[in-house]
Amino acid sequence: MELANETTVQEFILLGFGVTQQKRFIILVFFTILYILTLLENITIITLVVLDAHLARLPMYILLSNFSWLEMCYVSTTVPRMLFDLPSPHAVVSFHACFLQFYIFFSLGSTECFFLSAMALDRYLAICHPLRYPQLMSPNYCYILVAACWVIGFLWYLTPAVLISRLSFCDHNKIDHFLCDPGPILSLACPPLGIAPIISQICLNALIIGNGYFVVLSYGIVVLTLMKTSNRGNRRKAFSTISFHGIVVTLLYGSVAGMYLTPGGENQSDITKAVTLFYTAITPFLNPLIYCLRNDQVKEALGRMWKRKEKWLRRKVEM
Numbered sequence: 001m002e003l004a005n006e007t008t009v010q011e012f013i014l015l016g017f018g019v020t021q022q023k024r025f026i027i028l029v030f031f032t033i034l035y036i037l038t039l040l041e042n043i044t045i046i047t048l049v050v051l052d053a054h055l056a057r058l059p060m061y062i063l064l065s066n067f068s069w070l071e072m073c074y075v076s077t078t079v080p081r082m083l084f085d086l087p088s089p090h091a092v093v094s095f096h097a098c099f100l101q102f103y104i105f106f107s108l109g110s111t112e113c114f115f116l117s118a119m120a121l122d123r124y125l126a127i128c129h130p131l132r133y134p135q136l137m138s139p140n141y142c143y144i145l146v147a148a149c150w151v152i153g154f155l156w157y158l159t160p161a162v163l164i165s166r167l168s169f170c171d172h173n174k175i176d177h178f179l180c181d182p183g184p185i186l187s188l189a190c191p192p193l194g195i196a197p198i199i200s201q202i203c204l205n206a207l208i209i210g211n212g213y214f215v216v217l218s219y220g221i222v223v224l225t226l227m228k229t230s231n232r233g234n235r236r237k238a239f240s241t242i243s244f245h246g247i248v249v250t251l252l253y254g255s256v257a258g259m260y261l262t263p264g265g266e267n268q269s270d271i272t273k274a275v276t277l278f279y280t281a282i283t284p285f286l287n288p289l290i291y292c293l294r295n296d297q298v299k300e301a302l303g304r305m306w307k308r309k310e311k312w313l314r315r316k317v318e319m
Contacts, residue, residue, distance in 0.1 A: 012098050012185075013174045014091040017273060028086040031277075034285050035079045041288035042068035048298060051305060055298075059142040060122055064291055066146045067115050074108040075284040077101060078179050085178065098180040103161040105179065105280075109256070111153025113211040116249055118145050120218035123242055128225045160203050163196035164189075178273060179280075183260075204260045212253050219246060244290050251286065255279040 017024065049055045049065035056062070081101065085091035093101075122142075126133050164182060170190030177184045182200055186193065219242055226239060255275050 011092050011094050011173065012180070012188075014085060014093055014178055014180075015174055015176045016085060016088075016090055016178045024086050028083055031079060031281055032083055034281060035075065035083070038075050038281075038285040038288075039072060041285070042072045045288055045298070048305065057139065059137045059139065060119070060126070062139060062142045063115065063119050063122060063146065066149075067112075067119070067291070068288060070108060070111055070115060071284040071287060074105075074112060075281060077105045077108060078280045082178050090174075093180065098175075098185075099161065099165045102164075102180040102182065102185065103157065106157040106161065106182070107154040110156040110207055111149055112252065113207055114149040114153050116245075116252065117211045117214050117218075118149055119245060120215040120249075121145075123245065124218040124222055127222050156207060157203055160196065160200035163194070163199055167193060167196060177276070179276065181272075181276065183272070208253065208257055208260065212249075212257070215249050215253075247290050248283075248287050251283050252279060255283070 017027065019027075045068040046065050049061045078101070081093075122137055125136050129136065160182070164185060167186075167189040169188045172188065175181075175184045175188070186197055186200075189196075222242055223239075255278050259272065259275050259279075
């Protein structure tokens, strides 16, 4: 971690968006509101699942409540720091803080990919094997699946993160981004880079392609199964559910694949920043709306919670 003049890199400079002060203020206000709304949406979902006895027993909502917690952690890894840095033309971040953000950000992203696969598996078992579903996806097995997603997600990118952190940075310490991302960081490292870029790309390819293939295959089998069913009501309801899931999967994998699997995808700074903003701040805001807040069972749970609140308020007034 030494520069060409033998000094040691102690910090990186994040160049941010490279726009005027007025535009930075607009971005600050917009994403502050978006961040608060994202937290409120996900807190609402978690609260509903925890307090509603019916939803708390259903594997799909156990997965969704944990997914909401994941989204809160994911968006909080990057957005608050970005909002804090926006008033200044550039921000200074310590070497260790930069790599800590990089590792946590990628670990949470990996965990999200595994969660999407877990939810695809849940829908596959529920629709294609309905008689065995209560045994195959019991609450206990569901919690084991949740734990596996978290553990594997945080182990997945550990080796590339360690290898990249041990590289020497002999060009400069300015990162043309608003967060610590492996592409811009690797562009600062001086040769030889060793196996770090190769291991990093292998892990990314395996994560995105492997989980993406599993999700597409699962939903493909689900669609074929639904086409054979004679119950139009159940078929319409199931298609509605998996179509919402498909939107979330498309938003995530479309943006991430464009960034990390396309040659040169990380080298165009303006496009990189825009795409990164999309999957770090905008998709966590959209996911709760797509997954839950338009769901009939969630609406019914909201109604039950509101009625309980009204009864509680009436008792308070009567006392």
